[in-house]
Amino acid sequence: MHPTYLALGDSYTIGESVPLHESFPYQLVQQLRAKHPGFMAPEIVAKTGWTTNELATHLIHTLLQKQYDFVTLLIGVNNQYRGLSITEFDQEFTFLLLKALQYNGHQNSRVFVLSIPDWAHTPFAQNKAQETGLILSEISAQIDAFNEVIKKRCEDMEIEFVYITDLTRNCAQEMIANDGLHYSANMHQIWANLLLEKFVLQF
Numbered sequence: 248m249h250p251t252y253l254a255l256g257d258s259y260t261i262g263e264s265v266p267l268h269e270s271f272p273y274q275l276v277q278q279l280r281a282k283h284p285g286f287m288a289p290e291i292v293a294k295t296g297w298t299t300n301e302l303a304t305h306l307i308h309t310l311l312q313k314q315y316d317f318v319t320l321l322i323g324v325n326n327q328y329r330g331l332s333i334t335e336f337d338q339e340f341t342f343l344l345l346k347a348l349q350y351n352g353h354q355n356s357r358v359f360v361l362s363i364p365d366w367a368h369t370p371f372a373q374n375k376a377q378e379t380g381l382i383l384s385e386i387s388a389q390i391d392a393f394n395e396v397i398k399k400r401c402e403d404m405e406i407e408f409v410y411i412t413d414l415t416r417n418c419a420q421e422m423i424a425n426d427g428l429h430y431s432a433n434m435h436q437i438w439a440n441l442l443l444e445k446f447v448l449q450f
Contacts, residue, residue, distance in 0.1 A: 249285040251312065252276060253350055255302060255343065256321040258295035259364060262435055264424035269432035272319065274439035279446060290315070298325045299339035306346055316354075317446060318347040321361040323393045327386070328366075337396050344404055355405045357449050359442060362394045362408065364415035364430065371428035387416075407445060411438055 254260050254272040262270025268277075272289035279286045290312070292305065299322050320343060326336045347358045366372055367386035375381045394412060401408040414437060415422075415430070422434040 249287050250279075250283060250317070251287045251315045252289045252317040252319075253311070253315040253347075254289050254291045254293065254319050254321075255306075255347065256291075256293040256319075257297040257302070257325055258293070258429060259321050259324070259361075260291060260293035260319075261295060262432075263295050263429040264426040265429075265432050265435065269435055271435040271438040271442070274432075274436055275442050275446070278439060278443050282447065283450065296325055297322070298329065298331060299323060299336055299343060301325075303339055303342050303346070306343075311350065314352050315350050316357060317449070318351045318358045319361065319442065320344070320347050320358070321363075323363045323397065324366060324390070327363070327389050327393055333392060333396060336393060337400070340397060341400050344400055344406060348404065348406075356407070358406045359445055360397060360401050360406055360408050361438065362397060362410045362412045363390050365390050365412050366415075366428060368416045368418065369423060369428050371426070374427070409441055409445070411441065414438075 252272065260270065260272065267273060272291055276286055276289050302322055322343065323336060348355065351357050365387050367383040372383055372386065376383050390412065398408045418434065422431055424431045
């Protein structure tokens with residue numbers, strides 16, 4: 248059987264502002280193929296701007312494969328960006344975790360959840376702060392709060408929480424995509440490398 252991988256999320260999973268093949272799911276699979284040549288291309292279910300509710304709604308109305316060997320989930324930044332309720336986020340994120348487990352036959356050790364990157368440290372946010380008075384420290388604090396929910400739910404379900412937020416704080420210019428908001432292929436490669444270590448342990 249050829250291993251399969253489902254990547255769930257938003258713009259960070261798609262790799263907004265970089266070619267699709269430079270997104271972390273594709274970079275990860277390219278590296279996995281060095282040892283597992285038959286590894287299938289990732290199936291990505293993600294869209295720029297999606298919240299937990301929008302991803303959940305899409306999954307409810309979309310027919311995917313019955314089972315995948317691996318699943319990653321990276322979601323929540325748009326809940327924070329839109330000022331949505333963290334209580335509702337908790338409920339919706341819990342639903343998404345249960346869906347992720349359903350998609351891979353409840354193999355907890357093969358589901359990986361990435362923390363929400365901190366967009367307060369991007370040129371986009373800094374420009375917005377100068378123009379509108381946006382308080383960047385509040386964004387970071389809110390993202391920390393959302394990540395705490397994610398971490399807690401992962402612990403509850405014995406799913407590995409992969410913390411990448413600090414990598415997106417005060418990162419070098421080459422880690423930022425041309426749009427000034429999302430991340431470059433270099434950052435996606437770092438995320439892929441972190442996941443690669445965890446994926447290979449499951450073979």
